Amino acid sequence: MITPILRDGTTRGTVSTVEQTIARRRAEGGGALIGYLPVGFPTLNESIDAAVALVANGVDIIELGLPYSDPVMDGPVIQAATQQALANGFKLRHGFEAIRAITAQVDAPVLVMTYWNPVVQYGVERFADDLRAAGGAGLITPDLIPDEASDWMAASVRTGLDRVFLAAPSSSDARLVQAIEASRGFVYTVSTMGTTGARAGVDAAARILVERLRAAGCTSACVGLGISTPEQVREILGYADGAIVGSALVKALTDGGVPAVARLALELAAGANEIRPPSSPR
Amino acid sequence: MSLRTQSGPYFGEFGGRFVPESLVAALDELTAEYELAKNDPAFAAALMELHVNYTGRPSIITEVPRFAEYAGGARIILKREDLNHTGSHKINNALGQALLTKRIGKTRVIAETGAGQHGVATATVAALFGLECVVYMGEVDTERQALNVARMRLLGAEVVPVKTGSRTLKDAINDAMRDWVTNVETTNYIFGTVAGPHPFPAMVRDFQKIIGEEARQQVIELTGSLPDAVTACVGGGSNAMGIFHAFLDDPDVALFGYEAAGDGIDTPRHAATITKGRPGVLHGARSMLLQDEDGQTIESHSISAGLDYPGVGPEHAWLASIGRATYLPISDDEAMSALRLLSRTEGIIPAIESSHALAGTLELGRALGPEATILVNLSGRGDKDMETAGRYFDLLDEGAEQS
Numbered sequence: 118m119i120t121p122i123l124r125d126g127t128t129r130g131t132v133s134t135v136e137q138t139i140a141r142r143r144a145e146g147g148g149a150l151i152g153y154l155p156v157g158f159p160t161l162n163e164s165i166d167a168a169v170a171l172v173a174n175g176v177d178i179i180e181l182g183l184p185y186s187d188p189v190m191d192g193p194v195i196q197a198a199t200q201q202a203l204a205n206g207f208k209l210r211h212g213f214e215a216i217r218a219i220t221a222q223v224d225a226p227v228l229v230m231t232y233w234n235p236v237v238q239y240g241v242e243r244f245a246d247d248l249r250a251a252g253g254a255g256l257i258t259p260d261l262i263p264d265e266a267s268d269w270m271a272a273s274v275r276t277g278l279d280r281v282f283l284a285a286p287s288s289s290d291a292r293l294v295q296a297i298e299a300s301r302g303f304v305y306t307v308s309t310m311g312t313t314g315a316r317a318g319v320d321a322a323a324r325i326l327v328e329r330l331r332a333a334g335c336t337s338a339c340v341g342l343g344i345s346t347p348e349q350v351r352e353i354l355g356y357a358d359g360a361i362v363g364s365a366l367v368k369a370l371t372d373g374g375v376p377a378v379a380r381l382a383l384e385l386a387a388g389a390n391e392i393r394p395p396s397s398p399r
Numbered sequence: 400m401s402l403r404t405q406s407g408p409y410f411g412e413f414g415g416r417f418v419p420e421s422l423v424a425a426l427d428e429l430t431a432e433y434e435l436a437k438n439d440p441a442f443a444a445a446l447m448e449l450h451v452n453y454t455g456r457p458s459i460i461t462e463v464p465r466f467a468e469y470a471g472g473a474r475i476i477l478k479r480e481d482l483n484h485t486g487s488h489k490i491n492n493a494l495g496q497a498l499l500t501k502r503i504g505k506t507r508v509i510a511e512t513g514a515g516q517h518g519v520a521t522a523t524v525a526a527l528f529g530l531e532c533v534v535y536m537g538e539v540d541t542e543r544q545a546l547n548v549a550r551m552r553l554l555g556a557e558v559v560p561v562k563t564g565s566r567t568l569k570d571a572i573n574d575a576m577r578d579w580v581t582n583v584e585t586t587n588y589i590f591g592t593v594a595g596p597h598p599f600p601a602m603v604r605d606f607q608k609i610i611g612e613e614a615r616q617q618v619i620e621l622t623g624s625l626p627d628a629v630t631a632c633v634g635g636g637s638n639a640m641g642i643f644h645a646f647l648d649d650p651d652v653a654l655f656g657y658e659a660a661g662d663g664i665d666t667p668r669h670a671a672t673i674t675k676g677r678p679g680v681l682h683g684a685r686s687m688l689l690q691d692e693d694g695q696t697i698e699s700h701s702i703s704a705g706l707d708y709p710g711v712g713p714e715h716a717w718l719a720s721i722g723r724a725t726y727l728p729i730s731d732d733e734a735m736s737a738l739r740l741l742s743r744t745e746g747i748i749p750a751i752e753s754s755h756a757l758a759g760t761l762e763l764g765r766a767l768g769p770e771a772t773i774l775v776n777l778s779g780r781g782d783k784d785m786e787t788a789g790r791y792f793d794l795l796d797e798g799a800e801q802s
Contacts, residue, residue, distance in 0.1 A: 185694075185695065186564065186695040186696040187564070187569065187570075187573050187681060187682070187696055188573075189418075189419065189573050189576045189577060189580070189682075190419050190577075190580070192577075196563055200563065200564070203695065208693055209693045209694075233417055233680050234679050234680040234681065234690070234694040234696075235693055235694035235695070236694075237679060237680055237694060238679060238690065238692065238693060238694030239693070239694070259419055260417050260418060260419055260680075260683075261417060262416065262417075262418065262420055262423060264416065265415050265416060265417055282420070283419065283420040283421075284420060285419070285420045285421035285423075285424075286421075287421055287423070287424035287425070287583065288420055288423065288424065289424065289427075292420070292423065292424075296420070307420065307421055310421055310580060310581055310582075310583060310584070311421075311577075311580055311581040312577045312580060312581065
C-alpha cells in the first residue's frame, strides 16, 4: 500500500505512478533516477528510441520536454536541442505521439516538461485529456507557479494527472509549503540558482533546500539542475528521493546518438542503487 | 471606475507572474521595495532632482504647423522626449529603477535592449550610480544599431550579443532572465518596458507617466483645453503608457497606439501584436502576442529595432480589450516617409520608432479635421538611426538623393 505522499485532498484514492515509482526505489534502498530528453531531437523517432533506451538502462521516470521558442529556464545544451527540434518542424501533436510510442514499449511513467503558453494555446482541459489518453503521467511546469495555476489544478484534479511545481533555494518557507501542497508526484527541487546545464559541483543549496522541504512536510523531493555524473546522483540520493539528469543526457544524444545515451543512463543508474539498506519488504 | 489606479498584478485578464519559481523572491522583494519607495517623499524628491538636473525635465512641447499641413491641418503638438539626456524616454525609467536598485542594495544591473535606447539609458545610470552593468542585445540589433553598442561600451557596460532564436529583443529578454535567475542575489533586472512579470508593467509605467502628466498640463497651457487625441508608437509600450496614463480618465481624449506593421500586416513580416496577435503568455505575463497555433512565439519584423517585439505590455492589451485605446498598424515605408517629412518640415529628426506615431498621426489628423488637436509622443531622436535611414533613402553613396 502506497500512502499518498503529497497532500491532495480531491484526488486521494487515485495513485500517482510517479509517487509509486519513487517510493518503490526508496524502499529498495536507492532513489529514483529521472531522465530528461526533448521530443523531436535529433528526430522524432530518435527521441522516442532514446527515451526507451533510458528506461532499458535503469532510468525510472522519463521527463519528456516539449520544445518551446522561449525556454527561459534552459541552458545552452537544451536550448540548442529544442531549437533544432523546432526547426525540424516539431508540433505539439508529436509530443503526444512520442508519449504513446514510449509508453507502448516501457512501463516507466512519462512526465511532460513544458513551458506554459503551449498548454494555454492547446487548451488546458484538452491538453490534460490528450496527455492522459496518450499515457502521460502529468506535467512539470517550469514557468507556471502555483499562484497562476488554477486552470491546471482543476484540469489535473479532474484527470488525475500529476502536477510538479518547482521549489528554489530562494523560495520562502511559505512558498515551499505552497509548492508541496500544490504538487503531486514530487516537488522539483532546484539545486542551484540558474538554468539547466551540467555543473562540476551540485550546490550545498540543494541539501539545505531538501531539508527545508522535509521540515515543511514534503516526502517526495527530487533534485534537478546541474546533475551529470553517477557520483552526483549518489550524493543527491543520500538525502533526496530522486535525481533529475537533463543536459548531460541531451549532450550524450547530441554527440553519440542513442547508444551514447544508453551508456550514460546505465552509468547514472549505478549511482541510484544501494545507497542505504533496503527497508522492510513490501 | 478610474482607469488610472490600476497597479497590477492584473489588468483585466492580462498581466500576472508566469516565471520560474527562482525569480519569485526577487520579484516579491522588488514589489515590496517599490511600494515603500512609491510612498516615500525622499525617493520622489531624489528622482525629481535627477529628472531636472540630469535628464533636463520637464521636456518641452513643440507645435509643428508645417508638418501639420500634411495632416489635414489638425493642430499637432510633439512631446519632446527626444530631447532628454540619452535621447529618448527610456532614461525616465532607468533612473527610477537605478534608485530602487540602490535602495535594495544590489550592485549589479542587467538590461535587455532592442534599439539600444534602454541599454544606453541603463548603462548611463549604471555609470552615474557606480553599478556594474551587463546589457543583452540580439545580435541582429547589435548590427543595425552599432552606434548604440559603442555608446554602451563607452559608458562602461558589457554588451552581450544574443545569438539564440531570432537574435532580437525577445531573445535578449530570454537571456537577461537567465542571467537574473542565476545572479539574482547580487543583480537587479532593470526591465525596459511595461511588459514582463509584475511589478514591471505597473512600475515602469509609473516611472514613465511623468511624460503624460507634464504634457497634459503643457497642452492645456498652450491651447486652453485637452487635446482631442494622444498618439504614440507601441512596441512593448512604455512610451505609450507613459503619455496615455494621465489621460486615461479623460473620456473625451482618444488614445491611439501605433504598432509596427513592417512589410505589412498581411505579410509574415510585421510586429503588430495587438492587431494580429491573440492572448497568451510570454516573458512572464499574459498579454497579446504573435504566436502560431502551438503557442510558439512568431518572430516579429520591423525596420525599427525598438518595436521589433512579438509581445506587448499587459496594460495595453487591457486598454485595447475594453476599447479605451485604439491600436493601429504602420508599415516600415509609412514610418520612414513620416521620418523624412518631420525632418524636412520642422528640422527635427525623429527615431524610427517614434516615426510610427508620426505616420499614424498624419492619417488621424486627416480623419479628425483641422479643428482637432493631437498630442504626439516624440519618444526618441533619430541620431541612432542614421545608418538605417541612410541606406533606406540611399543617402550615403555618391550621387545620393539631394532633392
